[in-house]
Amino acid sequence: MSQLAGRIISLGLRRYDRRLWPALAVQATDPVTTQDAVLRRILAQNATSTFGVRHGFDSIATAREFAEAVPVHDYESIRSLIERQEETGEAVLTNENPVFYARTSGTTGEPKYLPVTPSGLKRQTTAHRLVASLLNRHMSSTVFAERSS
DSSP: OOHHHHHHHHHHHHHHHHHHHHHHHHHHHSHHHHHHHHHHHHHHHHTTSHHHHHTTGGGOOSHHHHHHHSOOOOHHHHHHHHHHHHHHOOOSSOSSOOSEEEEOOOTTSSOOEEEEOHHHHHHHHHHHHHHHHHHHHHHHHHHHHHHHO
C-alpha cells in the first residue's frame, strides 16, 4: 500500500478515535450500569415480540429477573421461532426484522441461521471500527517509535 493511502486510512480511523472512544470510556467506568441499560433497552424494544410476550419482557427490570424469567435456550429450542420469523416476517424473536440470517457451519447437525438485525449490525460495525482504530493507534505508535530509534 502506498504511504499516501496508508495516511488517508489512518486519518479516517482517527475520526473513529474521536467519535467512538469517549463514549466507550464513559461506559467502561461503570460496566454494571452500562449492561443494565443495554438489557433494559433490548427488553423494551422486544417486549411485544412473541418471545418477549411469552417471557414477560415488559415486567423485567433487572438481570436477575431476566435470568429467572427466560431459561437458557439451545438453538434447537428456538429454531422454529427463527424459521417462522424468516418465513413470515412476524415479530417472533425480535421486533426488528433481520437484514439477513448468518449461516453457521452446522457442525452439530443442520446449519443454524442466526438473525442479524439492523441494530445488531450497527453494534458489530461500531465494535469493528473501535478495534480498527485501536490497531491503527498501536501501529502508528510502533512505526513512530521505530522511526525515532
